[in-house]
Amino acid sequence: MSTISIHGTEFLSFAHGGSRSCRQRFRRISRSWRIMNKTMDSSSSDTAKGELSLYISRPPSIQQADKLMQNDLRFDRLQPAEPGIEEGKRFEFGKFVAREAVLDEEYWTAAWLRAESHWEHRAHERYADNFKRKFAEQEFNAIKRRCKGLNGQKCSCIVAVRKEEKNIKRTVIKSVVGTLDLSIRVFLQGETFPGERVKSQLFCSISREGSNRYGYIANLCVAKSARRQGIACNMLRFAIESARSSGVEQVYVHVHRNNTAAWELYEKTGFEIVERQQPAEGDTYLLRCTT
Known part of the structure; x- marks a missing residue:
């Protein structure tokens, strides 16, 4: 498993409805990823699988x-x-x-x-x-x-x-x-x-x-x-x-x-x-x- 921490602008999603739902902060985004590793002298492929976690830090108000x-x-x-x-x-x-x-x-x-x-x-x-x-x-x-x-x-x-x-x-x-x-x-x-x-x-x-x-x-x-x-x-x-x-x-x-x-x-x-x-x-x- 590999984890990458990224410090940047906070992402906001906007939804219809009440005031509380207008801003939903995403503090963590997790996504699976796959890397295909092919070599010149082999027709087979090795697949590496892991989890990529992105941590978004909130900027100062x-x-x-x-x-x-x-x-x-x-x-x-x-x-x-x-x-x-x-x-x-x-x-x-x-x-x-x-x-x-x-x-x-x-x-x-x-x-x-x-x-x-x-x-x-x-x-x-x-x-x-x-x-x-x-x-x-x-x-x-x-x-x-x-x-x-x-x-x-x-x-x-x-x-x-x-x-x-x-x-x-x-x-x-x-x-x-x-x-x-x-x-x-x-x-x-x-x-x-x-x-x-x-x-x-x-x-x-x-x-x-x-x-x-x-x-x-x-x-x-x-x-x-x-x-x-x-x-x-x-x-x-x-x-x-x-x-x-x-x-x-x-x-x-x-x-x-x-x-x-x-x-x-x-x-x-x-x-x-x-x-x-x-x-x-x-x-x-x-x-x-x-x-």
């Missing part, structure tokens, strides 16, 4: 893979010297620098800032810290996947980090003070702007000449300790310039109708309203900036 990524993080890692990034790929302002994230620890800190922002007004809720941690873990893995690029889309995680200071050493976690996502997307057929719901003369008048791609900004947030220092505004300007250098002519963002601070910020950086939803349809408005 997405959750397991995500856990492995998180385990590779070094939370005591010092912020390295600023990498040699070509001009136009970084933007200095005051004591900070805006650029794309390059380290996993920077991705994690960006995810944690978003978790803190999301739960900022819910700190009194029971288990808020546990939910915040779970939110950060999910967002970290989502950032990693988005930045790999899917379906022709490009996504960048932009961070604002503190400039290096002589005789001062900081960890990566203490260096990142702001973040946002910039996605380069393609208009769907019939769209004149993202998520178009109603065609009207006003909306259809928006120009799309020159490109069928657009930029979209999301997840903008700044650490509490670093606010009121122009970080959000300068990250936005860097994101708009990055979109322009990629050949994109329009950058969009959704803003909550009651977020006065956000309205002022986006209007300051050149955004204008292109879609007003009725309160019953949603709580956000769509803004656009022409690069």
Whole structure:
């Protein structure tokens, strides 16, 4: 008897019926085989018979893979010297620098800032810290996947980090003070702007000449300790310039109708309203900036 172990992708069979029968995993496949052994000087044949067993190992699940990524993080890692990034790929302002994230620890800190922002007004809720941690873990893995690029889309995680200071050493976690996502997307057929719901003369008048791609900004947030220092505004300007250098002519963002601070910020950086939803349809408005 011969046994061969093969490590590879798990085979799944799909059957009609209930949810349990939709996935039946084959862990072992056994099949009889025969080998005919003929020699040049003999007309007889010897037949060898045995059993071939194939063992298929299950690949790690997405959750397991995500856990492995998180385990590779070094939370005591010092912020390295600023990498040699070509001009136009970084933007200095005051004591900070805006650029794309390059380290996993920077991705994690960006995810944690978003978790803190999301739960900022819910700190009194029971288990808020546990939910915040779970939110950060999910967002970290989502950032990693988005930045790999899917379906022709490009996504960048932009961070604002503190400039290096002589005789001062900081960890990566203490260096990142702001973040946002910039996605380069393609208009769907019939769209004149993202998520178009109603065609009207006003909306259809928006120009799309020159490109069928657009930029979209999301997840903008700044650490509490670093606010009121122009970080959000300068990250936005860097994101708009990055979109322009990629050949994109329009950058969009959704803003909550009651977020006065956000309205002022986006209007300051050149955004204008292109879609007003009725309160019953949603709580956000769509803004656009022409690069």
